[in-house]
């Protein structure tokens with residue numbers, strides 16, 4: 460449990476914490492595409508649920524690998540999500556223009572209450588389960604069309620560019636009201652933002668392009684009365700124009716790469732697991748449970764989620780200082796044996812399944828209902844349409860992608 464620290468015990472805790480903890484570096488190398496980095500799992504076993512982590516700039520903060528501690532931290536306002544205080548556990552030049560700098564207008568993922576609440580509230584109704592369910596027929600139509608197009612192609616087909624990426628891209632365009640013809644522009648820019656290799660200048664330029672694109676579309680919505688999210692934002696007096704632009708860019712970028720990555724990795728996994736495929740082809744009542752297990756097991760938020768301590772406090776006998784950076788390693792948290800029975804087993808029947816793939820607390824993913832619906836429909840329709848879907852290369856030859864999210868770069872398939 461996170462507790463407020465009585466000042467008298469701070470000295471004792473500091474001494475024992477100092478003695479017991481050698482900082483680790485954040486491990487990212489994976490042996491299997493479906494499992495967390497083995498070194499991360501070892502750290503979780505040897506030093507979890509929380510231990511010292513050295514950041515690329517030499518700062519020594521904290522690494523969280525246990526689910527209970529993760530929930531405590533992510534639901535505690537004494538841990539800030541403000542980007543000017545954030546540190547990433549892995550050096551990414553493309554993050555340099557944003558991380559450690561004040562949040563861009565509208566980017567509520569990088570804000571604390573009350574600003575976070577004010578901005579998140581403007582889109583919460585549109586992203587609620589009730590509203591998202593109404594999108595089901597459109598999402599089904601988008602997926603059917605992509606499958607029709609895929610079926611006409613000569614194999615091998617790259618499942619990522621033919622299906623996993625266009626589906627969420629079309630869906631987020633539909634939700635926001637961004638013309639799909641602009642997708643190559645924003646996909647490319649969005650890739651630079653999350654890339655491990657893009658330079659700071661390229662990422663700043665990509666953000667500039669995305670903002671320009673949205674500003675231009677928002678202008679057209681002012682006079683159109685369009686019933687989409689951008690149309691709503693164009694008339695929302697609770698948002699400034701810059702906030703509406705930033706918020707839209709946040710939804711556009713967060714809303715397609717994440718789902719694309721999860722569809723790709725889930726399909727890769729299910730191709731090798733007849734029991735999982737069978738659920739998608741012939742056990743409709745079990746689909747939502749299997750999608751939850753895929754979200755837990757594959758946890759694509761490779762670098763975890765960052766927070767910063769605003770107060771001195773004690774967690775599990777460790778003294779956290781004001782300004783300490785904390786990384787909640789979601790891939791490890793979702794395999795925590797204290798919270799999940801046989802966590803390294805993919806369990807089709809797992810229940811309950813209180814995973815943290817969408818985070819926890821006030822920043823829990825705003826797009827989770829949309830993401831779940833897309834995954835359920837996309838994976839079911841994919842395997843129903845192509846029940847014999849298989850790889851055309853050996854599993855180790857599938858190139859993995861380690862940009863902002865863990866996934867596969869390409870997935871050559873036939874049927």
Ligand code: HEM
Nearest residue numbers: 567568713714717718721764817818821822824825826830
């Ligand atoms: C499988 C797909 C997805 C995964 C795994 C995922 C995961 C996450 C996680 C872990 C967070 C928490 C970040 C933090 O605590 O700092 C988050 C936040 C967020 N996600 Fe998602 N996400 C997915 C899909 C989506 C979609 C489809 C959208 C948009 C429609 C979206 C929009 C957002 C936004 C706006 C936030 C910030 C919420 C806040 O700060 O209050 N995500 N997501």
